[in-house]
Amino acid sequence: MNYKLITMRKTVQNFIKAKYELNSNFMHHPFYPYPVIVKKSRSRAVSISRISFEKNTDMLVKANKMLNDDLSIRIYGCPSRIYVHKILGGSKGGFNKYYFGMFEKSFSALSDILSQAKFVIDLSVLKHDGGGTQYTFLEAIHNKCAxxxxxxWLENEHLKPSYCDFREGYNCFAVENAKELAELIKSDQDTTTIIKNASKLLNRHIEAPWSNLLHP
Structure with a gap:
């Protein structure tokens, strides 16, 4: 049987070559540039990731306690009940005040949330991560959020620097504790250049020739 082995992460491509001696073709995973909702005024910081241990959602809750309500981070996504109970303190830990629930998995629903956002926050720290082109990041960039x-995560010793698409101060902001996060949100940073530089990452995903696999 003839088949093509395709990988969408350089880390995965290297892993299967080293462990199984299998060659693969690398292709950036596809991204569809759907119409977005545009609002002139953006002041919110939001999180649209899973709510779980590796996402460090507790840092968002701690940062919110240092912010006025009008600047507080709105947290969306599917929660791990164990994480919310054990780490976020359950109903008594303040999480519910900032949690805005799960959202419909549609482009319009996501864009409605992100159209209000100046910042999208993802504090994941994962070993051997793929380099930062996960859809949460691409959705934020497409909707003009920083x-x-x-x-x-940016300084991940388990990831080759050449595999990481993001650089602090160039195409993203970075923090490592709740106080730093709160101060960044309060600082009224100009995000124009960061967003412009980050948008350069999208084209290779939009233009990835996946249709050639279906129609060779």
């Missing part, structure tokens, strides 16, 4: 990432 990313705030965890500095430890």
């Amino acid at each position: 990313l705030i990432l965890h500095r430890k």
